[in-house]
Amino acid sequence: MKQPTSIRPAEGKLGVLLPGMGAVATTTIAGVLLARKGKGVPVGSLTQMGTIRLGRRTDKRVPKIADFVPLASLSKLEFGGWDIFPDTAFEAAEHAKVLEGHHIAEVRDELEAIHPMKGVFYPGYVKRLHGTHMKVARTKADMVEQVRDDIRTFKRDRGCDRLVAVWCGSTEAYLTPTAVHATVQSFEEGLLKDDPMISNAQIYAWACIKERVPFANGAPNLCVDFPAVWDLARELRVPIAGKDFKTGQTLMKTILAPGFKARMLGLAGWYSTNILGNRDGEVLEDPDSFRSKEVSKLGVLEHILQPDIYKELYGDFVHKVRIDYYKPRGDQKEGWDNIDVFGWLGYPMQIKVNFLCRDSILAAPVVLDLALMLDLAQRADLQGTQEWLSFYFKSPMTAPNLYPEHDLFIQLMKLKNTLRWMMGEEPISHLGTEYYD
Numbered sequence: 001m002k003q004p005t006s007i008r009p010a011e012g013k014l015g016v017l018l019p020g021m022g023a024v025a026t027t028t029i030a031g032v033l034l035a036r037k038g039k040g041v042p043v044g045s046l047t048q049m050g051t052i053r054l055g056r057r058t059d060k061r062v063p064k065i066a067d068f069v070p071l072a073s074l075s076k077l078e079f080g081g082w083d084i085f086p087d088t089a090f091e092a093a094e095h096a097k098v099l100e101g102h103h104i105a106e107v108r109d110e111l112e113a114i115h116p117m118k119g120v121f122y123p124g125y126v127k128r129l130h131g132t133h134m135k136v137a138r139t140k141a142d143m144v145e146q147v148r149d150d151i152r153t154f155k156r157d158r159g160c161d162r163l164v165a166v167w168c169g170s171t172e173a174y175l176t177p178t179a180v181h182a183t184v185q186s187f188e189e190g191l192l193k194d195d196p197m198i199s200n201a202q203i204y205a206w207a208c209i210k211e212r213v214p215f216a217n218g219a220p221n222l223c224v225d226f227p228a229v230w231d232l233a234r235e236l237r238v239p240i241a242g243k244d245f246k247t248g249q250t251l252m253k254t255i256l257a258p259g260f261k262a263r264m265l266g267l268a269g270w271y272s273t274n275i276l277g278n279r280d281g282e283v284l285e286d287p288d289s290f291r292s293k294e295v296s297k298l299g300v301l302e303h304i305l306q307p308d309i310y311k312e313l314y315g316d317f318v319h320k321v322r323i324d325y326y327k328p329r330g331d332q333k334e335g336w337d338n339i340d341v342f343g344w345l346g347y348p349m350q351i352k353v354n355f356l357c358r359d360s361i362l363a364a365p366v367v368l369d370l371a372l373m374l375d376l377a378q379r380a381d382l383q384g385t386q387e388w389l390s391f392y393f394k395s396p397m398t399a400p401n402l403y404p405e406h407d408l409f410i411q412l413m414k415l416k417n418t419l420r421w422m423m424g425e426e427p428i429s430h431l432g433t434e435y436y437d
């Protein structure tokens with residue numbers, strides 16, 4: 001990446017486009033609107049709550065991140081998006097049952113004014129949903145054009161200076177890159193021929209990038225992680241990031257596993273199971289969608305623990321992940337982890353983690369941060385995969401041939417050092433001595 005010589009200021013309005021306006025999207029929007037009115041605190045958001053140390057410890061320079069880098073302010077955000085159901089953001093928030101009635105009532109008017117644009121929906125990629133609010137087009141290429149048209153109309157009508165997009169749609173069936181994903185030309189031809197390997201999420205992403213709108217993928221399905229899209233993003237100088245928001249159980253895994261490794265404790269097995277009852281859980285009942293999620297969740301331990309290097313400690317662990325749709329629980333997921341570790345002389349020990357979490361409450365700050373950071377990246381003229389945003393993802397995208405970094409603490413260091421680098425500050429190496437700190 002080329003170090004920015006200057007970063008364009010965050011002037012005017014930033015439009016935040018969310019394909020998929022369900023639980024996560026509406027919790028994000030309502031939370032921002034509440035925070036704007038001083039009726040809620042954006043807990044979990046690094047851009048709103050976090051600080052960054054600059055220079056030496058003795059310098060005592062620890063500004064808030066929002067005061068250090070020029071981010072769009074919450075008061076300048078305009079929300080919009082697409083869904084395959086016509087519910088307003090108010091109706092969708094009520095249906096999702098994440099936020100309590102008093103919170104939704106406080107921002108009811110603003111939420112009611114947000115109507116999703118008609119969605120792109122070829123049903124094979126999400127079998128459990130039967131939408132009623134969809135675009136019709138002759139070919140997938142025409143679909144891309146319709147989404148581009150929506151983007152331009154939204155920008156003009158809402159008076160936005162810049163836009164970003166974060167995919168908050170349902171998890172699509174598991175796909176791997178094929179010949180159609182190889183180059184910009186093969187993808188464009190695939191769009192004209194309605195290639196079955198081009199999914200809904202890919203159509204939104206392609207349209208956004210064509211409109212130079214930075215794009216993050218919050219779900220685990222194939223979307224901005226193939227060569228054609230990387231080439232297009234670089235060519236049009238658009239930042240992209242993905243994939244699958246890191247929340248809940250995987251967040252815990254990437255907090256705990258680096259700790260075991262730091263202390264050289266061995267791992268015999270990690271069994272994870274979840275119950276959740278929201279629409280996301282219902283979609284994941286379909287084995288094809290579950291496969292996308294499973295692959296995304298399974299990679300984490302392998303990469304953190306490096307079994308090829310630490311054979312005695314991590315060469316033979318068993319890792320299983322289960323997700324069960326259980327309607328009564330709604331968005332309030334419950335995750336159990338049974339972790340079999342071993343210590344000195346191989347003596348076994350067990351750790352049990354029972355996380356009664358709230359999925360969308362953990363995901364909302366991630367959506368907000370990604371929107372603000374991608375907008376910053378674009379104003380700093382960074383393009384292509386933004387690896388420094390790995391912090392937010394279960395399955396971080398990297399440059400080709402590099403392995404992803406999953407350790408939350410290394411990810412945070414990388415993120416903060418990237419912000420320092422963008423602003424011309426020294427990176428912090430934590431080389432603390434009496435001469436150099």
Ligand SMILES: NC(=O)c1ccc[n+]([C@@H]2O[C@H](COP(=O)([O-])OP(=O)(O)OC[C@H]3O[C@@H](n4cnc5c(N)ncnc54)[C@H](O)[C@@H]3O)[C@@H](O)[C@H]2O)c1
Binds near residue numbers: 021022084121200
């Ligand atoms: N909540 C979390 O902690 C978390 C973590 C990681 C990833 N995710 C992912 O985020 C996504 C959103 O989660 P959620 O809980 O809000 O799910 P949700 O089911 O409440 O919302 C998804 C919305 O996407 C819509 N949708 C589906 N296909 C669409 C299309 N082609 N175009 C437009 N809209 C479409 C659905 O109608 C629905 O309203 C899911 O893919 C989920 O796996 C969530």
